[in-house]
Amino acid sequence: MRVDEPSENQGMIVLQQQMALFDTWVCEVTDQDALVWDADVAPAWCARHLQPSPGTTADLIQLLPYLEYFLTDAAAFWNGAEGATCQSGAFVATDGHDRANEWLLQATATRLGRRRLLYIGPYRAGTEEHREVMQKSRELMLAHEALQQKEAELSLSEARLRGILKVLPDQVFVLRMDGEVLAHAGGPDQADLTGLVIDTVVPELEFIGDTLKLCLAEGSIHTLTFERWIGSAAHYYEARFAPMSVDQVLMVVRDCTRAKTIERVKEEFLAIACNELRAPISGIVGVLEMAREEGLSEESAHWVGLGLESANRGLNLIHRLLDLKRIESGAQKFSRHRIAADKLVMEGLAQCCAVAEKAGRVIKRGVFESGLMVLADPDAVRQVLVMLVTNALKFTPEDEPIVVETRRWEGFARVSICDRGPGVRKKDQARLFEKFAQLEDGRSREEGAGLGLSIARAIVERHQGRIGVEADPDKAPGSTFWFAFPLL
Amino acid sequence: MLQKKVCLLGSFSVGKTSLIAQFVHGIFGEKYLTTIGVKIDKRRVTTEKGETTLVIWDLNGQDDLQKVRLANLRGSSGFLFVVDGTRPATLNVVLELDALVQREMGALPRLLLLNKCDLQDEWLLEASRVEELRAAGWHVKRTSAKTGEQVAEAFGALAEMMVR
Ligand SMILES: Nc1nc2c(ncn2[C@@H]2O[C@H](COP(=O)(O)OP(=O)(O)OP(=O)(O)O)[C@@H](O)[C@H]2O)c(=O)[nH]1
Ligand SMILES: [Mg+2]
Numbered sequence: 215m216r217v218d219e220p221s222e223n224q225g226m227i228v229l230q231q232q233m234a235l236f237d238t239w240v241c242e243v244t245d246q247d248a249l250v251w252d253a254d255v256a257p258a259w260c261a262r263h264l265q266p267s268p269g270t271t272a273d274l275i276q277l278l279p280y281l282e283y284f285l286t287d288a289a290a291f292w293n294g295a296e297g298a299t300c301q302s303g304a305f306v307a308t309d310g311h312d313r314a315n316e317w318l319l320q321a322t323a324t325r326l327g328r329r330r331l332l333y334i335g336p337y338r339a340g341t342e343e344h345r346e347v348m349q350k351s352r353e354l355m356l357a358h359e360a361l362q363q364k365e366a367e368l369s370l371s372e373a374r375l376r377g378i379l380k381v382l383p384d385q386v387f388v389l390r391m392d393g394e395v396l397a398h399a400g401g402p403d404q405a406d407l408t409g410l411v412i413d414t415v416v417p418e419l420e421f422i423g424d425t426l427k428l429c430l431a432e433g434s435i436h437t438l439t440f441e442r443w444i445g446s447a448a449h450y451y452e453a454r455f456a457p458m459s460v461d462q463v464l465m466v467v468r469d470c471t472r473a474k475t476i477e478r479v480k481e482e483f484l485a486i487a488c489n490e491l492r493a494p495i496s497g498i499v500g501v502l503e504m505a506r507e508e509g510l511s512e513e514s515a516h517w518v519g520l521g522l523e524s525a526n527r528g529l530n531l532i533h534r535l536l537d538l539k540r541i542e543s544g545a546q547k548f549s550r551h552r553i554a555a556d557k558l559v560m561e562g563l564a565q566c567c568a569v570a571e572k573a574g575r576v577i578k579r580g581v582f583e584s585g586l587m588v589l590a591d592p593d594a595v596r597q598v599l600v601m602l603v604t605n606a607l608k609f610t611p612e613d614e615p616i617v618v619e620t621r622r623w624e625g626f627a628r629v630s631i632c633d634r635g636p637g638v639r640k641k642d643q644a645r646l647f648e649k650f651a652q653l654e655d656g657r658s659r660e661e662g663a664g665l666g667l668s669i670a671r672a673i674v675e676r677h678q679g680r681i682g683v684e685a686d687p688d689k690a691p692g693s694t695f696w697f698a699f700p701l702l
Numbered sequence: 703m704l705q706k707k708v709c710l711l712g713s714f715s716v717g718k719t720s721l722i723a724q725f726v727h728g729i730f731g732e733k734y735l736t737t738i739g740v741k742i743d744k745r746r747v748t749t750e751k752g753e754t755t756l757v758i759w760d761l762n763g764q765d766d767l768q769k770v771r772l773a774n775l776r777g778s779s780g781f782l783f784v785v786d787g788t789r790p791a792t793l794n795v796v797l798e799l800d801a802l803v804q805r806e807m808g809a810l811p812r813l814l815l816l817n818k819c820d821l822q823d824e825w826l827l828e829a830s831r832v833e834e835l836r837a838a839g840w841h842v843k844r845t846s847a848k849t850g851e852q853v854a855e856a857f858g859a860l861a862e863m864m865v866r
Contacts, residue, residue, distance in 0.1 A: 279742040279757065287773055303771050304739030306760075318739055337739060345738055352714050352736045352763075359789060363826075 241274060241332040243285070248274040278334070280305035281321060288323055299324050304337040318345070387412065387465040388458060391426055396462065416467070418442055419453065426463050429455045439470070450474040481539070488535050495532065498525045534665045538649070541672040548591035548676060552702060555586040555627035556620045562599040563618060575607055580619035586627035588699040590677055595699070598670045598681075602631045602695045605666065609635030609693075626680065626698035633694075637687030646683060647671040670697065704754045706864045707777050708857075711803070712784035713795040714763030717817040720847035721784065722760050725857050730848050737762040740774055747858060751865040756857060764799075772806055779864045780811040782856065787816045787844070788824040793831070811863035813841045815856055820846040 242249045248271045275282045284302040302321040320337040323330060376399070379386055385401030393412045413420040418440040429436050436455045441448050449471045456464045502522040510518060540546040563577065570577050606616045614634040621628055638646060649668045674681040674697045685693035710718040719737050723729050726743045741760040746753055761774055781803060783796040796814065803810070814835060816827060836842055841859065845852040 279744070280740055283774075283777060287776065303774055306737070306739055306741035316741070345736075348738055349734075349736050353734070356715055359791065363789075 239334045241334065243271055243274070243330050243332055246271055278305070278307055278319070281332075281334075284321055284323075296325055296327070383469065385467040387467070389426065389463045389465055391430065391461040391463070393423065393426065401467075412465075416453075418451075422453075422455075425455055429463050430457050430461065433457050484535065485539050488532050488539070492529070492532050492536075495525055495529050499529060531665070534669060538665060538669050538672055541669065541676060544676070546676075548594055548673075550589050551592060552587055552589055553592060554584065555588050555629070555699065556582040556584050558588075558590070558592055558595055559599060559618065559620050559629055561592075562596040563603070565596065566600055566603045570603075570607060573607075575612065576615040577603065577607075578615045578617045580617045580632075582620050583622055583627075586620065586622055587702040588627050589702055590699055594673045594677070598673050598697055599629065599631075601666045601670050602697070606631050606633035606635070606693075606695065609633060611635075622701070623698055625701055627701055628696055628698035630694050630696040632692065634692045637685040637691050638683050638693045639685075639687055643683050643685065647681065674699070704752070704865065705757055706754055706779040706861065707757045707759060708780050708782060708860060708864075709759045709761060709775055709778045710782045710784055711761060711796070711799050712763060713786070713789075713792040716763065716784045716786040716789070716792050717847045718763065718784050719760050721782070721815065721817065721845065721853055721856075722758050724847045724850055724853045726758065728850070730850075745857075747861045749858075749861050749865045754861055754865060756861060758857075775803065775807060778807070778810065780813075780860045782813050782815055782860060784815045784817050785827070787818050787827045788821050790826050790831075793827065811860060811866075813843060813856055813860050813863075816842060816844045817847060819844040819851060820848050 271285070275285075280302070287302075288300050300323045302323075304318055304320050306316045307319055318337040319334055322333045322335075324333075325331075379399040382400055386399045387395055387407075388397040389412055390396055395407045395410050395412055395415065398407050407415050412422065419438070422438065425436050425438060428434075434457075438453045438455075439450065440453070441450050443449075449469065450473075452468050452470050454466045454468075456466075458464045499522065502518055502525060505518050506515065506522065537546070560582070563579070567577050603616065603618065610616055610633040616634070617632040619630050619632070621630075647667045647670075649665065671681050677699050679697060679699040681695075681697040683693055683695050710722065712718055714736060715734060719735070719741070720730060722741075722743055723731070726745045737760055739762060743758045743760065744755055745758065746755050748754075759774065759778070761771075781800075783800060784792075785796050786792045800812065803812075816832070819825070832842060841863075843852045843856045843859070845856055847853060
């Protein structure tokens with residue numbers, strides 16, 4: 215089918231429309247042919263110089279598939295009034311598969327006699343600006359959705375937290391640096407304490423200012439204990455502080471009265487039991503010693519010997535427990551001598567070395583810094599040293615030496631005993647110094663060794679000192695036990 | 703050759719454009735470029751009944767049903783409804799769109815795609831909800847336009863349903 219030549223007049227109309235829609239293609243289409251002119255050369259077409267590129271309607275649809283639907287959609291319109299126009303939806307044409315090279319187009323159709331004129335140009339609303347606004351609004355909507363989701367999650371987790379706080383026996387406070395209560399939960403009284411200063415709520419916490427500052431400055435957790443007399447009974451509390459933000463601290467107050475009471479009862483029971491057991495076991499030891507004097511047969515002597523050994527072990531354990539009790543309770547008095555740490559340790563080591571050499575073992579001396587003066591009871595320090603050295607020898611293979619050193623360490627004189635044993639595991643390190651600590655690897659209180667560490671700790675603590683162990687068996691064998699006394 | 707028009711419908715940013723880009727060109731982009739209007743792609747698939755060309759219409763995500771241009775859906779033989787598994791609200795949009803399409807065009811082959819299944823940690827659609835949908839007659843596939851998981855399978859399954 216041939217396309218009619220456009221008349222002069224009609225050409226003018228097309229031109230005008232083209233000017234309005236700059237960047238527009240104009241096509242003449244029938245159901246089979248399509249003649250495509252480029253907008254840029256349209257004025258020339260008007261002057262009849264244009265060579266339009268001919269093709270089929272199918273070619274055009276191949277280029278812009280959306281048009282197929284527009285052309286069929288607009289079919290009703292083709293039969294409509296002369297000169298009326300009809301617009302397609304917006305559609306995207308791409309240059310390859312690059313999404314950045316998309317153009318958003320729209321087609322407008324006009325019926326002019328037998329010809330159907332199609333103007334294809336940028337979608338009016340589809341300018342770069344429009345796209346940007348759409349993109350932004352989509353992104354905003356996404357952000358809004360995400361926010362709503364977060365809010366829902368937050369309110370759920372808040373409800374959970376409130377539930378947890380309700381069932382906890384502890385009282386929880388959020389404190390500002392100056393001690394003002396910003397929020398609180400739990401505890402016996404339901405009164406609103408917000409806005410009050412903490413020492414009006416808990417008078418015993420009058421001096422926590424420094425703790426709060428320290429907690430915030432170091433970012434670490436601190437613990438304070440205090441007692442309160444209610445009627446004639448003492449109640450014990452523990453307050454823990456953890457930093458929350460730049461100037462806010464979380465404080466959790468727990469009533470430890472029950473735990474304290476149980477601990478006291480346990481201690482008392484232990485003391486009574488030890489005292490009660492000491493007399494009969496001493497009796498057994500005495501009687502067995504007498505029996506040994508009586509010219510026994512070789513077999514009887516063997517049995518009596520074994521019995522005596524066991525009884526002595528029991529007695530020894532009881533004595534150690536009583537020692538520990540005495541030291542912990544403060545009943546044991548320590549002398550206080552100004553003394554050089556290196557000298558004190560050297561003397562103590564002389565004693566250990568004699569025993570070690572007899573057993574064919576080696577104790578090496580590492581660095582001994584001189585002039586580290588401490589205030590201590592020499593006998594007690596020697597007891598700690600001997601205890602730790604004996605312990606180290608016990609766990610080190612026979613052909614390995616142990617090394618003892620004395621150095622200055624942050625305001626302390628620190629004595630370390632380094633062994634080549636299997637190494638104390640991280641999770642056991644804290645419990646090691648507790649009474650009767652039974653460690654998971656079975657390294658336990660052989661011969662009261664566990665008690666020995668508890669006694670050592672009690673002695674060191676009575677001297678305001680520190681004691682500890684360093685080891686990382688996963689990395690290297692061996693443990694370093696150390697104790698430190700404050701420098702004068 | 704047989705041609706079948708397929709429309710992808712769903713809320714904005716659920717991954718309609720990405721699913722098509724993965725299926726037709728085998729590519730994926732992280733950047734979100736919202737679609738405005740319509741974009742059409744084609745790909746040939748082989749079904750039990752022989753070769754078919756899928757003419758795939760990528761429509762911009764429409765939450766507002768009034769704005770869905772029904773004219774764009776005309777001539778469709780099937781629909782892929784797309785949900786973003788990390789945004790459960792996008793499932794409600796799809797269910798409303800489906801009701802609209804059923805009302806206007808009758809029952810046509812359709813598949814429900816739970817997209818972005820690579821984002822396991824952020825996945826919020828509960829398994830029980832998905833079971834309910836299956837029980838209600840939906841064909842459901844968990845897809846990822848990013849990894850390509852189940853993408854070709856989804857288009858293939860819809861093609862089979864359309865030529866049957
Ligand atoms: N991780 C992941 N991201 C995806 C997946 N599909 C799409 N996306 C991302 O999601 C965002 C939106 O993807 P589009 O394909 O543009 O979404 P659309 O449905 O076409 O969005 P509208 O055109 O706005 O309706 C983009 O940033 C994509 O990279 C998917 O399967 N996994
Ligand atoms: Mg899109």
